[in-house]
Amino acid sequence: MNLFGHFQQIVRxxxxxxxxxxxxxxxxxxxxxxxxxxxxxxxxxxxxxxxxVLAKSAAMPPRAIAQLxxxxxxxxxxxxxxxxxxxxxxxIRLKVAFWPKLLSSALALGQRYGSSTLGAGEKVxxxxxxxxxTGPLHVGHCRGAVFGDALxxxxxxxxxxxxxxxxxxxxxxxxxxLARSAYLRYREALGEDIGEIPSGLYPGDYLKPVGQAxxxxxxxxxxxxxxxxxxxxxxxxxxxxxxDLIREDLAALNIRQEVFISEKSLHETxxxxxxxxxxxxxxLIYEGRLPPPKGEPPEDWEDxxxxxxxxxxxxxxxxxxLIKSDGSYTYFASDxxxxxxxxxxxxxxxxxxxxxxxSGYVKRxxxxxxxxxxxxxxxxxxxLCQLVKLYRGGEPVRMSKRAGxxxxxxxxxxxxxxxxxxxxxxxxKNEAPLDFDFKKVTEQSKENPVFYVQYAHARISSxxxxxxxxxxxVENADFSRLGDDAELQVIRRIGEYxxxxxxxxxxxxxxxIAFYLYDLASDFHALWNKGKESPQLRFILGSDxxxxxxxLALLRVIRYVLANGLGILGxxxxxxx
RNA sequence: GACCCCGUAGCUCAGUUGGAUAGAGCAACAGCCUUCUAAGCUGUGGGUCGGGGGUUCGAAUCCCUCCGGGGUCGCCA
Numbered sequence: 001m002n003l004f005g006h007f008q009q010i011v012r013x014x015x016x017x018x019x020x021x022x023x024x025x026x027x028x029x030x031x032x033x034x035x036x037x038x039x040x041x042x043x044x045x046x047x048x049x050x051x052x053v054l055a056k057s058a059a060m061p062p063r064a065i066a067q068l069x070x071x072x073x074x075x076x077x078x079x080x081x082x083x084x085x086x087x088x089x090x091x092i093r094l095k096v097a098f099w100p101k102l103l104s105s106a107l108a109l110g111q112r113y114g115s116s117t118l119g120a121g122e123k124v125x126x127x128x129x130x131x132x133x134t135g136p137l138h139v140g141h142c143r144g145a146v147f148g149d150a151l152x153x154x155x156x157x158x159x160x161x162x163x164x165x166x167x168x169x170x171x172x173x174x175x176x177x178l179a180r181s182a183y184l185r186y187r188e189a190l191g192e193d194i195g196e197i198p199s200g201l202y203p204g205d206y207l208k209p210v211g212q213a214x215x216x217x218x219x220x221x222x223x224x225x226x227x228x229x230x231x232x233x234x235x236x237x238x239x240x241x242x243x244d245l246i247r248e249d250l251a252a253l254n255i256r257q258e259v260f261i262s263e264k265s266l267h268e269t270x271x272x273x274x275x276x277x278x279x280x281x282x283x284l285i286y287e288g289r290l291p292p293p294k295g296e297p298p299e300d301w302e303d304x305x306x307x308x309x310x311x312x313x314x315x316x317x318x319x320x321x322l323i324k325s326d327g328s329y330t331y332f333a334s335d336x337x338x339x340x341x342x343x344x345x346x347x348x349x350x351x352x353x354x355x356x357x358x359s360g361y362v363k364r365x366x367x368x369x370x371x372x373x374x375x376x377x378x379x380x381x382x383x384l385c386q387l388v389k390l391y392r393g394g395e396p397v398r399m400s401k402r403a404g405x406x407x408x409x410x411x412x413x414x415x416x417x418x419x420x421x422x423x424x425x426x427x428x429k430n431e432a433p434l435d436f437d438f439k440k441v442t443e444q445s446k447e448n449p450v451f452y453v454q455y456a457h458a459r460i461s462s463x464x465x466x467x468x469x470x471x472x473x474v475e476n477a478d479f480s481r482l483g484d485d486a487e488l489q490v491i492r493r494i495g496e497y498x499x500x501x502x503x504x505x506x507x508x509x510x511x512x513i514a515f516y517l518y519d520l521a522s523d524f525h526a527l528w529n530k531g532k533e534s535p536q537l538r539f540i541l542g543s544d545x546x547x548x549x550x551x552l553a554l555l556r557v558i559r560y561v562l563a564n565g566l567g568i569l570g571x572x573x574x575x576x577x
Numbered sequence: 578g579a580c581c582c583c584g585u586a587g588c589u590c591a592g593u594u595g596g597a598u599a600g601a602g603c604a605a606c607a608g609c610c611u612u613c614u615a616a617g618c619u620g621u622g623g624g625u626c627g628g629g630g631g632u633u634c635g636a637a638u639c640c641c642u643c644c645g646g647g648g649u650c651g652c653c654a
Contacts, residue, residue, distance in 0.1 A: 004593095036593065039600090049596065052634065062634070086597045087634060132654065172654050263654095293579095293651055301651070317580065317650085324652050331654055359581045360649045384582075387648090428590075431582055433647080435589080444616050447603065451616085462614055496593085503593060515591060519601085529618055538613055576614080 002116070002498040003102065004046065007092070008035040011048050014072040023068055025058050035092075037496055043085065044093035045492065051088040062088030099491050100479030106494060106557045107475070113557070114497045114564050118505060119160030125342050126152040128353035129250065129257070130167040133242040134178045135204055137249040137409040140355065143385045143434065145409070146425040146570070148353035149255045150510040151383070153568045155351075158505030163347070164257040167338060170239050171263040172331060177201060178242070179235035183222070185211025186234065190220060206245065210238045252413045253421065254570050266337045272329055275337040275372075276322060284310045284371060290318065309336065314367035332364070339365070339380075340372040349379045351508065356386045356431070383508055385430045391437040416442050419571045423450040426514045426569050444577070449518050453562065456521035457573040459528060460559045463539050467552055470540070477553035478546055484537055486530045487551075490523040490558065497561050501568075510568065517565045524558055 018024040033050045051066035066084040073082050080095040106113040128148020131141050156162045181202040188194045189211040197203035222230040266272050279285050288308050292301045308319040322333040362382045369380035390397035420441050428434045444451050464471050504512040531538040539551045563573045
């Protein structure tokens with residue numbers, strides 16, 4: 001139950017009632033009416049903008065509409081009082097008896113509290129990481145990986161049917177480079193001194209195991225072959241091993257995508273060709289010339305007739321080439337095929353998570369989605385993740401540009417742990433740059449949000465350990481015994497959770513969950529601290545079993561919400577620290 | 578030259594998709610404290626929301642424009 005949505009429906013129903021009884025005009029547009037949490041406790045629990053939104057179309061002063069609405073709302077069994085404020089806000093205060101109902105329902109739902117049916121099972125495809133399979137993931141992939149994974153989980157909790165997907169770029173020239181690099185390591189594994197890795201090839205040590213595997217499987221057989229013969233063999237082996245490496249890196253971050261789509265397979269199965277033919281038959285492909293790019297003077301610009309896709313017809317800045325000068329398809333061509341492939345699998349929403357350096361791809365991805373969708377209702381949503389800057393104790397971590405010296409995703413995870421990486425990557429809006437300080441993120445102090453949230457969960461767990469068997473009866477707790485300001489504050493916060501989930505899902509912004517958890521933890525810690533000064537506010541009272549039970553039940557609900565929210569972020573809640 | 582993102586307290590950032598007197602955490606200042614789990618608590622001060630114009634009952638939020646920072650811009654992937 002989303003209590004704000006619930007009261008929004010009530011407000012809309014009352015407006016409709018007023019229309020039918022002739023006090024307001026018929027046919028008012030109710031869609032802009034919202035019921036929100038009050039920003040200040042002094043304003044009550046809920047506020048609605050209904051009167052102001054309707055003023056114009058009803059041709060009445062907002063406060064007059066508010067007056068009509070307030071009279072109708074007075075009859076609601078959950079509403080204690082209402083007041084008209086400012087330009088026409090209606091502040092609503094709920095009866096004290098309402099909150100126990102909310103807590104009981106949350107307690108009964110347990111870990112499912114907050115889940116929503118908003119998505120109505122709609123099929124959503126979330127594609128993220130999709131790094132080239134030419135080596136281990138580096139730290140730059142970290143943020144997109146975590147963001148995509150959390151977004152997918154968020155959408156799932158919000159009732160969408162989510163598929164987590166990885167697009168394997170195994171068809172371009174870079175995998176041939178991979179193969180040649182691996183071939184060198186193969187010769188090395190057979191005892192040859194290969195010297196320095198030539199520039200243009202991948203120098204990383206991570207290819208040594210590939211060379212050894214090839215040597216084990218083929219002994220010296222590949223040495224006598226011409227490149228055309230060994231290259232496919234080496235390439236396939238190297239690709240498979242690189243993808244295993246990448247999957248291990250992702251697993252270290254607790255990311256396990258269920259679908260991997262190979263670009264090469266899109267070519268081999270004729271998907272690319274079919275897509276191009278399809279577009280051609282719809283008149284979306286033509287032969288033409290592109291203007292040279294502005295800015296950097298083009299060095300090897302060759303003005304030639306190309307096979308172009310009419311991307312501009314779908315909002316892109318320029319039409320895009322489909323066929324390279326050597327006659328093979330461009331990467332963009334397989335991109336279109338991949339988009340079509342997703343749509344054919346009946347996804348209604350295609351989410352792409354990209355690094356900020358790919359911002360130039362947003363329009364063309366939207367364009368190909370629109371072109372492939374035709375008259376189907378398919379949304380394309382691209383989310384960009386800004387860069388992460390690494391620090392250690394305030395000092396920037398230098399990454400030498402010399403080949404092979406980069407910080408890998410694995411380095412970061414091994415040093416600070418997956419939970420810390422995940423939380424910190426999500427404790428910032430995705431399009432804002434992020435500073436990641438190895439030292440600060442592992443500090444056990446209030447200034448560290450990961451710790452702060454985890455600590456709340458651990459503290460609650462600790463209370464339950466202390467409560468022992470007494471906690472077993474929380475199901476029968478009488479929540480009406482709770483009434484302190486600090487308790488009501490945290491209860492109201494709990495009431496917001498379902499709304500936060502839905503809003504975050506609609507906006508595709510998992511960071512809102514992280515900030516919410518911080519606020520909830522903050523409310524909880526405040527409650528805890530209050531018990532230090534006022535012993536009667538402690539959770540376990542030897543003298544008052546019923547109140548203790550109510551408080552333990554409240555703690556249990558808080559813990560459910562913390563665990564649920566951390567689950568969306570992919571962070572494990574801890575029992576003790 | 579074009580497009581995208583960012584600009585909010587001294588610092589790092591939120592801001593419920595257009596709502597009321599713009600909020601947190603650091604830092605600063607003033608008190609308190611030794612614990613149901615130690616990694617402390619409470620309070621105070623701090624703002625031309627980059628500048629200007631517009632849209633309307635109402636703008637940090639939407640539109641235009643300018644300034645500043647970052648990114649991207651043909652056949653690579």
